[in-house]
Amino acid sequence: MSEPTTPSVEIVPHLCKACQRCIEVCKPGVIETNLERAFNELGYQWVEYKGDGCTGCGACFYACPEPGAVIVFKKGTAA
Amino acid sequence: MSQQVLEKPHSFYEKFDRKGGPQKTTHYCPGCGHGNVHKLIAETIDEMGLADRTVFISPVGCSVFAYYYFDVGNIQAAHGRAPAVGTGVKRTRHNSIVISYQGDGDLASIGTAEIIHAANRGEQMTVFFINNGIYGMTGGQMAATSLLGQKTATTPYGRTVENEGYPIHMAEVIATLEAPVFVARTHLADLKGIMNTRKCVRKAVQAQVEGKGFTFVEILSPCPTGWKMDTHTSCEYIVDKMLPVFPDKVFKDLIAERESYVRPDVDPTDEEVLDALDLGQLGEPFPKDQNFLDNFPTMNFKFAGFGGQGVLTAGAILAAVGMQEHLQVSWIPSYGPEMRGGTANASVVLSNKPVGSPMVVKPDVLAVMNDPSMDAFEETIAPGGLMIVNSTIITRKAKRTDIETLYIPLTQIADDMGLKAAANMVLLGAYLEYSKLLPVDHLKQIVPRGIKRKQLGDQNIEAVEAGAKWVRENVGARKAEAAVTA
Known part of the structure; x- marks a missing residue:
């Protein structure tokens, strides 16, 4: 049997250039930047998912200019 | 798993194998x-x-x-x-x-x-x-x-x-x-x-x-x-x-209203392309003569005159004959914006080796149809080279003494046979009769196939023959020790 999965977003730390366009378009406001954190290998303080509250709308995926930096798992069922 | 995932599209490379840059990200600035x-x-x-x-x-x-x-x-x-x-x-x-x-x-x-x-x-x-x-x-x-x-x-x-x-x-x-x-x-x-x-x-x-x-x-x-x-x-x-x-x-x-159009595939044969461009009439090459090819020197020609005197065509026909003899050939024209009356010249190279540059800077043979051409190019002839002067139009004599010069009334000969524009063919006939570089007979075969106005083929062949005849009657073939004729 399958059960509903929780939507979520993954931001790949070493691909993020910290332009923060995803933060701007995120309606539930669940992506944040952490200025306390170290820099990634590109020299940016990457953004990250707060951990819950993602609706899986995909806005951040399309707002992100970097091909592979944002992965959105939409609402659905997992086997 | 039926969960939809938005991720890097597959039409991107997995790795961005870029010289000297990050291999996973694009080179674009943040926010671009x-x-x-x-x-x-x-x-x-x-x-x-x-x-x-x-x-x-x-x-x-x-x-x-x-x-x-x-x-x-x-x-x-x-x-x-x-x-x-x-x-x-x-x-x-x-x-x-x-x-x-x-x-x-x-x-x-x-x-x-x-x-x-x-x-x-x-x-x-x-x-x-x-x-x-x-x-x-x-x-x-x-x-x-x-x-x-x-x-x-x-x-x-x-x-x-x-x-x-x-x-x-x-x-x-x-x-x-x-x-x-x-x-x-x-x-x-x-x-x-x-x-x-x-x-x-x-x-x-x-x-x-x-x-x-x-x-x-x-x-x-x-x-x-x-x-x-x-x-x-x-x-x-x-x-x-x-x-x-x-x-x-x-x-x-207009996407909905515009008809779809799929361009048909066109794959013409070489012959069809040559025919369409009016270039396919040269026919079969002449039989290959290996001995002739082995001994053929690289010859640089320049044909110069007024636009309309046919110097470009003369060069192209000579190159065409050479091509049919299995030689390597090149022809490039040089002319002003005028279709008639400006100055024009054609550079031709015939060789038994691939032609490196089609530019002829020091011609072995220069044919000049008018005064400005002679003034412009006499100095450039290679020492020991040949200059053919259209003496109907050019009245002065050569200044150079280290070259061979033939004075032939090319325009007069053409005019006498009723086609003044064929002075260029008179020139080719005369030159090949004199030099024996390529057979005059072969030239006569190529001329009607190589000229644009096919209906004038016979007259152009006559012009070739008239030039050859003039040389036979007035000069004779070139001697082994080329004499400077005056």
Whole structure:
């Protein structure tokens, strides 16, 4: 049997250039930047998912200019 | 698993194998819109299953490296020439999906002619035009699309109408043309704009798949680095400043009403091409004479005279005879803008080896049909070379004493037989009779096939014979020890 999965977003730390366009378009406001954190290998303080509250709308995926930096798992069922 | 995942489209390479740069990310600055558009295009290619058919034409500009990212066919074009290159691809590979991707410096300034004419011809390609209002890659200089008042590296006081004119509205310009089927402008300033861009990208590519014609999507795109703004301010700038000047809308959509057109495959044989170009009449080559070829020297010719005296044709016919004798040959004309009356000359090289340069700087044989040609080229003849002077027109004698000179009344001979324009054939007949370089008989066979006005074939053969006869009667064949005739 399958059960509903929780939507979520993954931001790949070493691909993020910290332009923060995803933060701007995120309606539930669940992506944040952490200025306390170290820099990634590109020299940016990457953004990250707060951990819950993602609706899986995909806005951040399309707002992100970097091909592979944002992965959105939409609402659905997992086997 | 039925969960839908939005992730890096498969039409991107897994790894961006770029020399000297990061291997996982693009080279674009943070917040740059190129990446957004790349993603939308790649997603469309994925969804439509077009990766194996797509040829992506990268421009010059920031997106010059698009070929490092898209796992499709890629060509990087010279500055502004992407639509011209795309035309070539589409015309030769009808099944390809051509995506021409250009910035505003590339498309709206440097390649204005190319985009206008590709659009006007209705080339079946999709053009994505990234408009950020500056030359981003080179440091933010003014582009044709820069806004009035916009301060750039080259408009430090702001763009003014008086100095730089108004920003050019490319989508509007393209939409005035009849051929394009879909012309739209979108922007990337907010999610709505991005999703509208996504819709237009799909629509434009789908129209190409259906063979509808030329599609054009202009995309207002942030350049935080070039504009010296952060990402957020860049997006505000698009909304507040650019959109009032460059409205986002669909300017033209004829996709539904325009008939699909699939260009038929044309694969002509060599013979058909030669026939179509009126070049196929030389017929079978003469039998190969290896001994003749082995001993043939490299000979440089220049034929010079007024336009209309047939010097270009004389050179071409001599080259054609040489070609049929299995020699390596070249012919290049040089002439002014006049079709008649200007000066013209043809350089011809005959050799038993491949011809390195078709330019003849020091001719072994110079034929001059008029005074200016003799004045211009007598000095250039190789020592010991031959000059043939059309003595009907040229009255002066050669200045050079280290060359051989033949004075032949070429125009008079041609005139006597009723075709003044055939002085060039008289020349060839006389030269080959004198030099024995190639058989006069072979020349007579090629002449009627090589000239443009076929109905004059017989008269041209007569002219060849008249020239040969004049040499037999007045000079005789060239002696082993060439004498300077006076």
